[in-house]
Amino acid sequence: MVHIIDLKFQGATESIAAFLMDSDIGPILFETGPFSTFETLTLEIEKIGYAITDIKHVFISHIHFDHAGAAWKFAEHGARIYVHPAGLPHLNNPEKLWGSAVRIYGASMEKLWGVMEPISQDKLVPLLHLESIHLGGFEIKSLHTPGHAIHHIAFSVNDIVFGGDVAGVCIGSGPVVPPCPPPDIHIEDWCKSIQIIRNIQPKYLYLTHFGLVHLPVLDHLNLLENTLLEYADWVLQKMKTESDLSKIIDSFQDMVEELWLENKMDEQVIMRYSLANPSFMTVSGLVRYWTKIKGVEWN
Numbered sequence: 001m002v003h004i005i006d007l008k009f010q011g012a013t014e015s016i017a018a019f020l021m022d023s024d025i026g027p028i029l030f031e032t033g034p035f036s037t038f039e040t041l042t043l044e045i046e047k048i049g050y051a052i053t054d055i056k057h058v059f060i061s062h063i064h065f066d067h068a069g070a071a072w073k074f075a076e077h078g079a080r081i082y083v084h085p086a087g088l089p090h091l092n093n094p095e096k097l098w099g100s101a102v103r104i105y106g107a108s109m110e111k112l113w114g115v116m117e118p119i120s121q122d123k124l125v126p127l128l129h130l131e132s133i134h135l136g137g138f139e140i141k142s143l144h145t146p147g148h149a150i151h152h153i154a155f156s157v158n159d160i161v162f163g164g165d166v167a168g169v170c171i172g173s174g175p176v177v178p179p180c181p182p183p184d185i186h187i188e189d190w191c192k193s194i195q196i197i198r199n200i201q202p203k204y205l206y207l208t209h210f211g212l213v214h215l216p217v218l219d220h221l222n223l224l225e226n227t228l229l230e231y232a233d234w235v236l237q238k239m240k241t242e243s244d245l246s247k248i249i250d251s252f253q254d255m256v257e258e259l260w261l262e263n264k265m266d267e268q269v270i271m272r273y274s275l276a277n278p279s280f281m282t283v284s285g286l287v288r289y290w291t292k293i294k295g296v297e298w299n
């Protein structure tokens with residue numbers, strides 16, 4: 001049984017999730033959310049019937065704050081934290097990760113994400129592609145799925161996939177969109193990763209933003225891939241005529257809002273999308289992809 005835990009990030013429901021799975025050896029956690037929502041996470045885990053200290057295994061899709069920001073607290077209580085080897089050093093020593101986020105978020109950093117403490121090496125378990133962890137009657141398989149982040153892993157358990165961010169963002173009955181923050185966005189890798197999830201043919205797909213996918217999984221993945229390619233091309237076309245990043249961000253925001261209003265999305269849902277996947281991130285990530293990975297000259 002998978003429990004979807006709503007972390008009520010910044011007071012908004014259905015923006016960031018963590019997932020708790022009952023097993024023969026106790027609860028297994030997928031994603032922790034940021035440390036700023038740790039209190040909510042604790043309360044919700046207690047409501048399900050466990051204490052924080054019952055959690056001995058925590059699987060992290062990638063090290064961004066909204067997914068792994070509270071992992072250190074579980075490690076302090078003795079949990080093992082499973083993460084891709086390329087992300088592991090940042091959990092062991094989060095200083096650099098913190099520093100680059102401060103450049104984006106400035107003074108609101110702590111309010112948004114809470115603090116991040118180092119996790120000792122002996123609590124961190126590296127997982128490469130297609131490694132299997134057998135726990136409490138389950139086989140948890142890691143799927144290295146870069147594109148959103150080089151160190152991203154999705155997890156397959158029976159007919160379930162926990163898709164992290166590479167499987168997209170879909171909130172309520174809203175559209176499926178790709179979260180594209182800098183610095184690792186890589187369109188070709190992302191499409192390959194979507195194919196890896198397609199090949200698994202999961203019946204159930206869980207998104208950190210947010211929850212169980214209601215469409216057939218294949219339809220969801222096709223929509224995600226189409227939108228990813230559309231967003232990438234939209235940004236490339238804009239870059240040809242606009243050299244000011246903030247202007248591209250503004251027109252991107254106008255473009256998506258127009259699209260969403262056409263789809264009769266209400267303002268609250270739009271706000272949740274903006275929290276989970278802000279336009280300045282998407283545009284910055286895609287501009288970086290075109291300039292750094294594809295060598296497009298700009299600006």
Ligand SMILES: [Zn+2]
Nearest residue numbers: 064066165208
């Ligand atoms: Zn995320």
